[in-house]
Amino acid sequence: MMKNVINLKDKTFYLKKVAFYVGYYLILFVFFYLSLFAISGYSMFFYVFLFLILAPLIYLGINLFLDKKYPDKKYEDKKIYINKKKVMYDGKKSFILFIVGAAFILLLVILGITRFSGSTLFNAKKLSRQLPITEGTNEEFEEVFSYDKSEVKLPIIDKDLAFRLAEQTLGNYGAQYTVNYDNFTIISVIENGEEKLYRVTPLEYSGFFVSLNKMKTGSVGYIKVNVETQEASLVEVEGGIKYLPSAILNYDLNRKLRFNYPTKLFGKYSFEIDDEGNPYWVIPTYKNECALFAGANSTGTIILDAVTGESNYYKIGEEPKFVDRVCDTTLVDRQATNALKYQNGFFNATIGAKRDVFATSDGYNYFIKDGHTYYVSCITSVNNNDQTSIGFVTIDLKTKEAKKYLIPGITEMRARDILMLDESVKAQALDATWPILINYHGVPTYFVTLKNSVQFQLACLINVSDGSVVAMGNTLDEAAKKYESLLASKGEGNIEEFEITGIVTKLLFRESAKEIDFMIDSLTNEYFVVRIDLSLVARFLKIGDKVKITYQKSQSYNYVLKIELIE
Numbered sequence: 001m002m003k004n005v006i007n008l009k010d011k012t013f014y015l016k017k018v019a020f021y022v023g024y025y026l027i028l029f030v031f032f033y034l035s036l037f038a039i040s041g042y043s044m045f046f047y048v049f050l051f052l053i054l055a056p057l058i059y060l061g062i063n064l065f066l067d068k069k070y071p072d073k074k075y076e077d078k079k080i081y082i083n084k085k086k087v088m089y090d091g092k093k094s095f096i097l098f099i100v101g102a103a104f105i106l107l108l109v110i111l112g113i114t115r116f117s118g119s120t121l122f123n124a125k126k127l128s129r130q131l132p133i134t135e136g137t138n139e140e141f142e143e144v145f146s147y148d149k150s151e152v153k154l155p156i157i158d159k160d161l162a163f164r165l166a167e168q169t170l171g172n173y174g175a176q177y178t179v180n181y182d183n184f185t186i187i188s189v190i191e192n193g194e195e196k197l198y199r200v201t202p203l204e205y206s207g208f209f210v211s212l213n214k215m216k217t218g219s220v221g222y223i224k225v226n227v228e229t230q231e232a233s234l235v236e237v238e239g240g241i242k243y244l245p246s247a248i249l250n251y252d253l254n255r256k257l258r259f260n261y262p263t264k265l266f267g268k269y270s271f272e273i274d275d276e277g278n279p280y281w282v283i284p285t286y287k288n289e290c291a292l293f294a295g296a297n298s299t300g301t302i303i304l305d306a307v308t309g310e311s312n313y314y315k316i317g318e319e320p321k322f323v324d325r326v327c328d329t330t331l332v333d334r335q336a337t338n339a340l341k342y343q344n345g346f347f348n349a350t351i352g353a354k355r356d357v358f359a360t361s362d363g364y365n366y367f368i369k370d371g372h373t374y375y376v377s378c379i380t381s382v383n384n385n386d387q388t389s390i391g392f393v394t395i396d397l398k399t400k401e402a403k404k405y406l407i408p409g410i411t412e413m414r415a416r417d418i419l420m421l422d423e424s425v426k427a428q429a430l431d432a433t434w435p436i437l438i439n440y441h442g443v444p445t446y447f448v449t450l451k452n453s454v455q456f457q458l459a460c461l462i463n464v465s466d467g468s469v470v471a472m473g474n475t476l477d478e479a480a481k482k483y484e485s486l487l488a489s490k491g492e493g494n495i496e497e498f499e500i501t502g503i504v505t506k507l508l509f510r511e512s513a514k515e516i517d518f519m520i521d522s523l524t525n526e527y528f529v530v531r532i533d534l535s536l537v538a539r540f541l542k543i544g545d546k547v548k549i550t551y552q553k554s555q556s557y558n559y560v561l562k563i564e565l566i567e
Contacts (some may be wrong), residue, residue, distance in 0.1 A: 118294025134411035155227035267328030
């Protein structure tokens with residue numbers, strides 16, 4: 001009779017054990033399914049997860065060994081039967097639990113030490129070499145950053161205003177979908193042979209039940225905002241955008257990526273479209289180069305079709321032509337800072353002589369040309385109050401090629417301050433966008449727009465060297481015309497000079513009374529602009545005068561440098 005009781009207890013015991021371990025590993029699977037960490041030696045979570053998998057198995061194995069060694073001590077009632085062997089049995093099990101717990105704490109300590117050993121304190125020089133920055137020439141700067149309306153597109157509205165337009169474009173879809181500010185990428189697209197500058201973002205599900213209802217059909221499409229013309233449109237995608245950060249289960253973008261690439265480390269992904277308007281997710285990948293958990297460096301990119309979920313991995317330089325951003329901007333920004341600050345070591349940059357220690361400015365912006373997106377930021381000192389710059393660091397986000405151009409001047413923040421301190425700007429309480437660096441007729445120039453909380457107000461151009469040449473206009477063309485006039489009056493810029501002779505046929509005095517627009521018979525349909533303080537001839541110019549003109553020809557008008565009367 002006693003034997004049957006013991007057998008029943010034995011069965012119950014093992015059933016409880018099996019139920020415990022099944023439940024335990026089910027919880028671990030759910031944890032992995034939700035957390036989606038990389039199964040990689042470069043991930044701290046992986047080591048913790050591996051320990052959580054192995055520890056119960058080790059504990060179970062030792063218990064089975066003890067049970068075999070002490071077979072009759074498992075179910076004895078402690079109140080009835082206690083002897084030396086029983087105490088030894090329970091003590092060994094308690095000791096094993098203690099060892100497992102101590103091992104877990106030791107693992108956390110080792111992981112913490114490993115992470116700390118990868119810090120800048122121990123790896124400053126190595127981190128400073130992750131982004132090789134070569135010195136660019138003035139010729140290279142002019143070639144890449146030269147502003148030409150046929151090649152370079154400048155955004156009239158910034159991300160905030162574009163996002164407002166995107167939200168307004170939702171219309172009837174507003175109840176089911178939303179747009180995500182973080183996934184609102186600026187890209188260049190070739191449409192009908194012409195490069196266009198857009199910000200694009202997919203329509204995300206507005207909630208769990210919408211996602212559950214539509215996960216097999218997908219989101220209706222995406223919104224694109226032309227940041228030059230301020231036109232916004234909703235583009236419906238055939239087949240629906242199924243793979244989104246807001247999707248659930250296996251349609252979740254992060255889960256799709258992790259299950260397809262379990263060992264890859266992912267950077268910040270971006271949403272892009274190709275020249276035919278097909279939507280893709282672009283996911284930069286990286287590896288850690290300092291003590292397992294630090295020193296992230298780009299390795300390539302994953303391109304995932306947002307409709308079908310098909311994906312491919314590409315090394316840097318092998319990705320499809322339409323992709324604008326192969327490198328994670330946050331990563332290269334950090335690498336640029338390390339390269340400028342720690343080239344002579346950690347202590348030199350912190351408590352030492354601070355020889356050749358520089359930093360990027362308070363922010364960065366993008367310059368887009370010929371399908372390449374360039375990260376651009378000033379190079380300044382580590383003094384937060386310093387608003388002067390020794391030049392710029394630029395990084396091609398497609399190739400990761402980094403250059404520094406030693407062009408001294410004011411920082412982007414100082415340029416914003418100059419514009420916002422203008423009396424008319426203060427009166428309207430306008431805000432300045434982060435400047436974009438361009439080369440305008442050989443003059444390094446910041447392009448900035450002024451806005452209120454609702455819309456674009458003014459386009460501005462300001463010279464980098466000292467911020468003394470400032471031009472504002474209701475349009476970029478208007479600001480450019482004023483800027484060229486100011487540059488010409490100071491003898492700056494490399495605008496070609498011409499000479500012409502003719503008879504004045506038309507005069508137009510500007511409201512400012514400081515300049516005169518006029519036309520001559522030998523060059524019809526083109527205006528000349530002359531400052532009245534240039535000479536007495538300019539001040540007393542009248543219709544019928546025969547004049548010899550030396551001028552600079554711009555995109556929209558001709559600025560007079562010298563004017564003489566001919567008898």
